[in-house]
Amino acid sequence: MTTATRIFSRRAALALGLALLAAACAKSPSELDNQLGAGAGGAGAATPGSAQDFVVNVGDRVFFDTDSTSLNTEAQTVLGRQAQWLALYPRYTVTVEGHADERGTREYNLALGARRAKAAQDFLVARGVTANRIKTISYGKERPVALCDQDSCWAQNRRAVTVLNTGG
Amino acid sequence: MRKLVRTLFAALAAVAFVTAAAPSNAEITININGGNVQPLPIAIPNFVGGADTAAVGQQMAGVIAADLQRSGLFQVLNQASYVDRITDPNAVPNFQNWRAINAQALVSGGIVRAADGRLQADFRLWDVFGGAQLAGQQYFTTPENWRRIAHIIADAIYERLTGEKGYFDTRIVFVDESGPKGNRVKRLALMDQDGANVRYLTNGKDLVLTPRFSPTSQVVTYMSFGTAEPRVYLLNIESGQRTLVGNFPNMTFSPRFSPDGNSVIMSLEQDGNANIYAMPIGGAPARLTNTAAIDTSPSYSPDGSRIVFESDRGGNQQLYVMSAGGGGATRISFGNGRYSTPVWSPRGDLIAFTRQSGSGFAIGVMKPDGSGERILTEGFHNEGPTWAPNGRVIMFFRDSGGPNGGPQLFSVDLTGRNEQKVPTPNFASDPAWSPLLK
Numbered sequence: 001m002t003t004a005t006r007i008f009s010r011r012a013a014l015a016l017g018l019a020l021l022a023a024a025c026a027k028s029p030s031e032l033d034n035q036l037g038a039g040a041g042g043a044g045a046a047t048p049g050s051a052q053d054f055v056v057n058v059g060d061r062v063f064f065d066t067d068s069t070s071l072n073t074e075a076q077t078v079l080g081r082q083a084q085w086l087a088l089y090p091r092y093t094v095t096v097e098g099h100a101d102e103r104g105t106r107e108y109n110l111a112l113g114a115r116r117a118k119a120a121q122d123f124l125v126a127r128g129v130t131a132n133r134i135k136t137i138s139y140g141k142e143r144p145v146a147l148c149d150q151d152s153c154w155a156q157n158r159r160a161v162t163v164l165n166t167g168g
Numbered sequence: 169m170r171k172l173v174r175t176l177f178a179a180l181a182a183v184a185f186v187t188a189a190a191p192s193n194a195e196i197t198i199n200i201n202g203g204n205v206q207p208l209p210i211a212i213p214n215f216v217g218g219a220d221t222a223a224v225g226q227q228m229a230g231v232i233a234a235d236l237q238r239s240g241l242f243q244v245l246n247q248a249s250y251v252d253r254i255t256d257p258n259a260v261p262n263f264q265n266w267r268a269i270n271a272q273a274l275v276s277g278g279i280v281r282a283a284d285g286r287l288q289a290d291f292r293l294w295d296v297f298g299g300a301q302l303a304g305q306q307y308f309t310t311p312e313n314w315r316r317i318a319h320i321i322a323d324a325i326y327e328r329l330t331g332e333k334g335y336f337d338t339r340i341v342f343v344d345e346s347g348p349k350g351n352r353v354k355r356l357a358l359m360d361q362d363g364a365n366v367r368y369l370t371n372g373k374d375l376v377l378t379p380r381f382s383p384t385s386q387v388v389t390y391m392s393f394g395t396a397e398p399r400v401y402l403l404n405i406e407s408g409q410r411t412l413v414g415n416f417p418n419m420t421f422s423p424r425f426s427p428d429g430n431s432v433i434m435s436l437e438q439d440g441n442a443n444i445y446a447m448p449i450g451g452a453p454a455r456l457t458n459t460a461a462i463d464t465s466p467s468y469s470p471d472g473s474r475i476v477f478e479s480d481r482g483g484n485q486q487l488y489v490m491s492a493g494g495g496g497a498t499r500i501s502f503g504n505g506r507y508s509t510p511v512w513s514p515r516g517d518l519i520a521f522t523r524q525s526g527s528g529f530a531i532g533v534m535k536p537d538g539s540g541e542r543i544l545t546e547g548f549h550n551e552g553p554t555w556a557p558n559g560r561v562i563m564f565f566r567d568s569g570g571p572n573g574g575p576q577l578f579s580v581d582l583t584g585r586n587e588q589k590v591p592t593p594n595f596a597s598d599p600a601w602s603p604l605l606k
Binding site for chain 1: 350352377397421422435437440441464480484485508509522529549552567569571573598
């Protein structure tokens with residue numbers, strides 16, 4: 001995680017302009033959060049059904065507006081892809097981690113993260129993923145992936161991350 | 169003697185005046201060095217000791233001086249300015265020599281090793297202009313405990329001269345934060361209120377948050393992540409024994425003791441909502457709120473009859489007060505912004521809170537009916553107030569933000585004018601102030 005964060009920070013700094021592209025923002029932390037991609041070839045090389053496939057080709061996380069738990073169109077698209085992928089690979093169970101940015105108080109953010117995880121879980125269930133395959137946990141604001149003092153970073157921290165638990 | 173006492177009461181009266189006169193919604197600019205309170209000049213020579221106790225006598229005077237100075241109510245005179253020495257702590261001092269340096273109060277003390285190996289400390293508090301003794305006391309303690317005696321003496325001086333209980337013989341439990349921001353190691357830590365004697369209560373393997381003392385200061389309730397759901401625990405400070413509070417299938421968080429210490433109040437997360445439960449230690453939980461909202465950060469009134477908490481049931485975080493048995497709640501916060509982390513003062517007269525508005529986070533106080541709101545400090549990020557046991561000082565954490573930033577502890581008095589950084593070994597957050605130690 002430490003290394004991943006450092007790499008991400010450096011990358012974010014180098015690619016300041018590119019960081020404005022939402023897609024790029026969304027993918028970079030996904031790859032690195034899960035310690036994937038390193039030495040495993042590019043996105044195209046991911047084995048179908050692997051954790052890397054899920055992170056790189058499906059997208060493991062969705063993002064939220066400030067103090068919001070609503071799933072926007074892009075988030076719904078990503079979660080829809082997750083549901084399809086999980087239908088293809090029933091050996092996986094998942095934990096949806098809810099996170100908040102640092103611009104809130106600690107206890108409220110724990111509850112807000114739980115709400116975000118629940119929103120993502122509900123969407124996956126509505127798209128056919130069995131409820132007992134999905135656990136949720138909230139980390140509040142305790143696990144940021146982007147560390148600057150701007151909304152470009154805070155926006156990446158307001159997230160629900162679907163983490164694969166078994167199989168693969 | 170009368171004159172001296174009156175002088176300090178006048179200072180406190182000035183505090184009260186400032187309190188009442190501040191406009192309720194103004195965002196006061198904090199001037200740390202300003203203030204209307206005229207600190208009382210006090211001389212604190214080193215405690216007189218023998219060959220084996222002179223060093224600790226000097227250290228004790230230093231601890232007492234630091235406590236009183238940080239309160240903002242005293243001006244401890246520089247020892248270099250003293251024209252007289254205390255050689256016999258039990259003799260009446262030559263007041264003329266202390267008037268010469270404009271000391272209004274004088275502390276004389278002695279420290280010797282008793283026959284049984286313990287330290288014996290004596291102190292006397294003198295009214296320099298009145299020429300009279302105001303207080304005097306003798307204490308025995310084990311040698312390693314000398315700092316506590318110094319704090320107890322500072323409390324005795326504070327109480328004698330202000331008429332208020334002191335708060336120096338107290339501890340802080342907090343979250344020690346080390347390592348990079350993206351991968352913080354958080355440990356529960358305990359220290360004296362002045363930052364001395366830091367001791368770690370957890371090893372950093374599990375993420376731990378929001379420790380709070382029991383009324384006896386012997387037990388801490390806190391939240392810990394581990395292999396299972398994040399949950400609320402009790403930790404006995406002396407024995408290290410850890411106990412799970414309740415047995416819920418979901419996350420429990422935001423714990424705080426009841427004033428009698430017999431139960432813990434906390435939030436339970438369920439289906440994306442958070443409701444407040446009272447958990448009698450070893451008993452069955454009682455559900456106190458029932459909303460499709462985030463109800464959290466509960467804090468009892470000191471008489472145990474009411475609970476203040478935050479809820480976003482009205483759309484965003486605001487403060488509410490309800491009966492200790494639950495039921496209907498009355499919103500008390502109506503200013504600009506989101507209000508959170510309410511904590512009832514041990515005196516019962518005020519509720520401290522975090523207020524988020526615009527781009528900043530402020531610490532403020534209001535009366536339990538929501539009136540008289542005042543902001544004590546504000547900036548990029550201030551959060552999580554906790555009260556000194558006398559209800560005159562608030563500690564909180566301030567985060568500098570940024571990739572390498574982190575939280576640090578600060579204290580501020582009720583005037584908002586005496587703000588002090590509280591020393592900690594690393595970054596630190598979630599301070600909780602103990603009651604006066606027994």
